[in-house]
Amino acid sequence: xxxxxxxxxxxxxxxxxxxxxxxxxxxxxxxxxxxxxxxxxxxxxxxxxxxxxxxxxxxxxxxxxxxxxxxxxxxxxxxxxxxxxxxxxxxxxxxxxxxxxxxxxxxxxxxxxxxxxxxxxxxxxxxxxxxxxxxxxxxxxxxxxxxxxxxxxxxxxxxxxxxxx
Amino acid sequence: xxxxxxxxxxxxxxxxxxxxxxxxxxxxxxxxxxxxxxxxxxxxxxxxxxxxxxxxxxxxxxxxxxxxxxxxxxxxxxxxxxxxxxxxxxxxxxxxxxxxxxxxxxxxxxxxxxxxxxxxxxxxxxxxxxxxxxxxxxxxxxxxxxxxxxxxxxxxxxxxxxxxxxxxxxxxxxxxxxxxxxxxxxxxxxxxxxxxxxxxxxxxxxxxxxxxxxxxxxxxxxxxxxxxxxxxxxxxxxxxxxxxxxxxxxxxxxxxxxxxxxxxxxxxxxxxxxxxxxxxxxxxxxxxxxxxxxxxxxxxxxxxxxxxxxxxxxxxxxxxxxxxxxxxxxxxxxxxxxxxxxxxxxxxxxxxxxxxxxxxxxxxxxxxxxxxxxxxxxxxxxxxxxxxxxxxxxxxxxxxxxxxxxxxxxxxxxxxxxxx
Numbered sequence: 001x002x003x004x005x006x007x008x009x010x011x012x013x014x015x016x017x018x019x020x021x022x023x024x025x026x027x028x029x030x031x032x033x034x035x036x037x038x039x040x041x042x043x044x045x046x047x048x049x050x051x052x053x054x055x056x057x058x059x060x061x062x063x064x065x066x067x068x069x070x071x072x073x074x075x076x077x078x079x080x081x082x083x084x085x086x087x088x089x090x091x092x093x094x095x096x097x098x099x100x101x102x103x104x105x106x107x108x109x110x111x112x113x114x115x116x117x118x119x120x121x122x123x124x125x126x127x128x129x130x131x132x133x134x135x136x137x138x139x140x141x142x143x144x145x146x147x148x149x150x151x152x153x154x155x156x157x158x159x160x161x162x163x164x165x
Numbered sequence: 166x167x168x169x170x171x172x173x174x175x176x177x178x179x180x181x182x183x184x185x186x187x188x189x190x191x192x193x194x195x196x197x198x199x200x201x202x203x204x205x206x207x208x209x210x211x212x213x214x215x216x217x218x219x220x221x222x223x224x225x226x227x228x229x230x231x232x233x234x235x236x237x238x239x240x241x242x243x244x245x246x247x248x249x250x251x252x253x254x255x256x257x258x259x260x261x262x263x264x265x266x267x268x269x270x271x272x273x274x275x276x277x278x279x280x281x282x283x284x285x286x287x288x289x290x291x292x293x294x295x296x297x298x299x300x301x302x303x304x305x306x307x308x309x310x311x312x313x314x315x316x317x318x319x320x321x322x323x324x325x326x327x328x329x330x331x332x333x334x335x336x337x338x339x340x341x342x343x344x345x346x347x348x349x350x351x352x353x354x355x356x357x358x359x360x361x362x363x364x365x366x367x368x369x370x371x372x373x374x375x376x377x378x379x380x381x382x383x384x385x386x387x388x389x390x391x392x393x394x395x396x397x398x399x400x401x402x403x404x405x406x407x408x409x410x411x412x413x414x415x416x417x418x419x420x421x422x423x424x425x426x427x428x429x430x431x432x433x434x435x436x437x438x439x440x441x442x443x444x445x446x447x448x449x450x451x452x453x454x455x456x457x458x459x460x461x462x463x464x465x466x467x468x469x470x471x472x473x474x475x476x477x478x479x480x481x482x483x484x485x486x487x488x489x490x491x492x493x494x495x496x497x498x499x500x501x502x503x504x505x506x507x508x509x510x511x512x513x514x515x516x517x518x519x520x521x522x523x524x525x526x527x528x529x530x531x532x533x534x535x536x537x538x539x540x541x542x543x544x545x546x547x548x549x550x551x552x553x554x555x556x557x558x559x560x561x562x563x564x565x566x567x568x569x570x571x572x573x574x575x576x577x578x579x580x581x582x583x584x585x
Contacts, residue, residue, distance in 0.1 A: 007386030014382045015320055024327055036334075038341035038359070063508045066253040103256040103347050108355075109507045111493045111500060117341075153361035154338055 034147040037155040040102045040117040041146070043095055045138040048085065053139070054114035055093065056086035064109035069099035093135035098128055119146045185407050189558040191222045191230035200224055208237045212315040212570045215580025219557070221569065228564045233557050239584040246544045250510025251277055251351065254541060259345040261546060262582035264307050266344050267300035267336075268524035269546070269582075272531040274349045275430065276520040280513050280535055281351065283482055287432075287474045289353035294431040295366075295469040296339070296348070297522070298462040302373065303332045304525035305455045305462075309380065312452075312574035316393050318384055328376045331369050338362055351511075352486040353479030366470055373463045377456060385456075394449040398560040398572035401446055408556045411549050412527025413458065414576060417451035419444035424523040436468045448575040455577075458525075485511045510539035517543075526550050526577055546585060550578040 026033055035041070046054045057074030073092035083089035104117050120142045125131050195201055206219040213219070216237035222230030242261050246254040258273035259266035271293055278285060310325030333343040339362050340346035340355070348355050384390040400410070405418040415422055423440040425433040441457035443450035479486055487506055488499035505511075515537040521530040530547030553576040560572045 008388050011383040011387055014379050036338045036341070038339070038356070039337055040341045060504065060507050064253070066249055066256045101256060101260075101345070102342065103345075104341065105253070105256070105347075108487060109503075111503060150361070154359050 032147055034149040035119050035121070036149050037119070037151045039119050039121070039148075040104045040107075042097075042118050042120040042123050042142060043100075043106070043133070043138055044116050044118045044142070045093065045135065046114055046116065047139065052082065053084045053089060054112045055090045055110075056084050056112060056114070057088045057090035057093075058111070060109045060111065061106035061115055064105040066103060066105060067099045067101050069096040070094070070106060071096075090135060093138065095133045095138065097123060097131040097133055118142060119148050121146060185404060185559055187233070187408075187555040187558050189222075189228070189231040189561055195224055195229055201229060203230075206569070208234075212311075213573060213580075214311065214578060215583075217554070217573070217578065217580055217583070219569070219573070221566070223566060226565050226567075228561050228566055228569060231558050231561050231569075233554055235551075235554065235580070235583050237584065238580045240581070242585050243544045243546065247541050250539045251513055251541060252506065252510050254544070255350065256345070256347050259347070260581070261585055262524070262526070262529075262548070262550065262579050263344060264304045264579050265300055265525045265529075267296050267346065267349070268522055268529055270347065270349045271297055272520055272522045272524070272529050272546075273533075273544075274351055275522065276518050276531040276533040277351050277513060279518045279520055280516055280533065281485060282514075283352055283480055283485060285353055285480060286477045288476050288478050289480075290431050291469050291473050292354055292358060292478070293349055294433065294436070295466055295473070296336070297431070298465045298469070299332050299335060301462045301525045302459050302466075303329055305459050306332070308455060308525075308574075308577045309452075312571075312577075313384060313390075315570050315574050317389065318387075321380065321383055324376065324379060324383070328373060331372070335362070335365060335369060338365060350479065350486070352482055353477070355479075357478045358473075363470060366466065370463055370467045370470070374460060377459055377463075381456065391449065393568075393571055394447065394452060394575075395445075396447050396449075397568045398448045398564065398575055399446050399562070400556055400560050404559050405446070405556070408559065409552050410527070410556055411552065412523070412525070413451050413454040414527065414553050414556065416440065416442050417454045418446040424521055424528055428521070430520075430522060432469075433465075435472075436465050438462075438465050448571050451575045451577075512537060512539055513541075521547070524549060526553065526579070526582070546582075548582040548585060550580075550582040554578050554583055 048054055057072055059072045059074065062070040062072050071092060071094045072090050074088045075091040077083060077087060077089055102117065107116050191201055202223045204221045204223055206221050207213040208216040208218040218234040218237065220232045220234060221228055242257050246257045249257065255270065255274060259270040261269050306325040306329040310322040313321035336346055337343045339358055340348035400414065400418050402419045405415050405420060410418070419442060421440060421442045426440055438461045441454050441461070443453050483502045488502050492499040493503055513535040515535055517532070517534040519530055519532045521528050527549030528547065529549055532545040532547070533541055534543040536542040556576060557573060560576070561569065564572060
């Protein structure tokens with residue numbers, strides 16, 4: 001079948017129709033598209049309500065990490081210096097964000113829900129050293145907030161452990 | 166210029182066809198005439214789809230010699246996977262072919278499951294099929310957008326990436342990551358499908374056929390597109406078989422072979438779809454095959470959505486699958502299993518398997534050897550891109566240098582998968 005003269009014009013009709021459609025471009029730094037709640041972004045370390053850290057320094061996240069980007073050094077809790085409810089706490093907790101592949105295995109591995117992957121994706125830095133996140137950075141609230149889509153609809157119902165921990 | 170003029174026909178006598186050289190040699194009389202110019206095409210040329218280097222011998226505008234040089238994107242994934250436990254190796258698999266990530270993940274997970282002889286719940290099987298088909302559309306969209314862009318159709322690129330983003334949004338919704346999802350775990354899926362997925366997926370299924378109509382209106386009968394693709398990069402059926410081609414390249418050469426139908430895996434034997442085959446064996450035929458595959462994939466997604474079974478999404482095997490999170494706080498046994506799987510990894514019985522799936526690029530195989538330990542002893546991927554690249558020289562017969570772009574594009578090679 002040889003090309004007909006009108007066939008080439010059909011393509012122009014498609015592009016012309018776009019004039020009357022709303023653009024799909026998003027003006028990124030001004031507008032931030034809400035991410036879905038399951039989106040895996042920057043890590044967070046969590047505290048209990050009484051201020052103690054959930055992390056007990058078991059290094060299970062470091063063992064689960066396929067990229068070997070987590071470093072945990074644990075130390076014993078003493079009565080004067082109680083950091084976590086368990087016997088031990090993480091004296092050093094570092095994540096090398098330039099190695100991390102955001103697979104979320106640390107989140108799956110942690111038996112105490114101490115580490116989770118948040119929704120923040122704006123984590124670029126000017127220097128590689130800044131990409132090594134220390135424990136204080138991971139415990140702090142992230143500065144840049146990202147809107148998240150409806151949690152009830154786009155995530156599974158809240159499981160038992162989140163209500164009861 | 167004939168590449169292999171004296172070659173016995175396939176299907177007669179021996180079942181193994183005579184090999185076809187994957188390098189195009191310059192004819193002696195041309196070589197001595199001093200008119201041949203050798204040019205490096207790539208490895209940093211945008212239309213090589215990555216870092217492919219082609220050493221091209223040009224006589225005027227004719228391509229008279231060609232050799233593909235690969236290895237610029239060698240990442241050692243297979244070897245890295247052998248250093249990690251089976252569970253961790255799942256995260257490596259999708260990164261091999263970054264456009265059909267879900268197919269790579271699927272084939273590795275299927276191989277491990279075959280070694281373990283583990284029963285996968287039907288919800289997981291159907292969901293895997295749905296996501297694999299979404300991934301096929303995604304891969305074909307990227308191919309169509311970039312291949313058309315290289316031939317001058319820039320609006321195709323925007324339109325294809327518009328729909329591609331919708332697919333990546335769906336992956337983000339269900340798996341938490343737009344690419345490299347690690348959503349397929351040994352035994353099933355990592356998490357259940359969220360409630361909001363079905364509505365979003367239904368919207369996409371509604372939009373996608375109309376979008377394919379738009380693409381076809383733009384290029385299907387467009388005179389420039391036809392001139393650039395019809396009769397270019399001819400690959401006969403015999404040559405395609407002798408070169409071990411698979412996927413759209415093989416079906417564009419008139420061979421009716423699709424692993425989804427020939428050796429059904431997942432639930433492909435329960436859904437209704439057609440395998441498009443075109444006889445021409447040129448760039449246009451490969452383009453047509455991929456366009457129709459997109460339509461068929463939408464149909465499969467629609468059927469999978471409609472017939473998605475309920476029930477568990479991961480097998481209940483405590484030796485292999487991570488125990489449910491809520492049990493970690495109540496059951497000591499579960500906690501021990503959890504620690505065991507995370508730190509040491511589960512053990513896979515001794516043996517070797519070869520599992521194939523139909524990836525967007527063709528037959529993607531995974532050969533896994535286990536010595537009974539917590540790590541794979543050997544992982545080998547049969548990459549369809551690498552095999553497709555071997556056909557470059559055969560397709561380049563009597564080609565002009567401008568056709569080279571169309572031909573390399575039509576083979577749809579992903580260099581990450583070629584070099585692994």
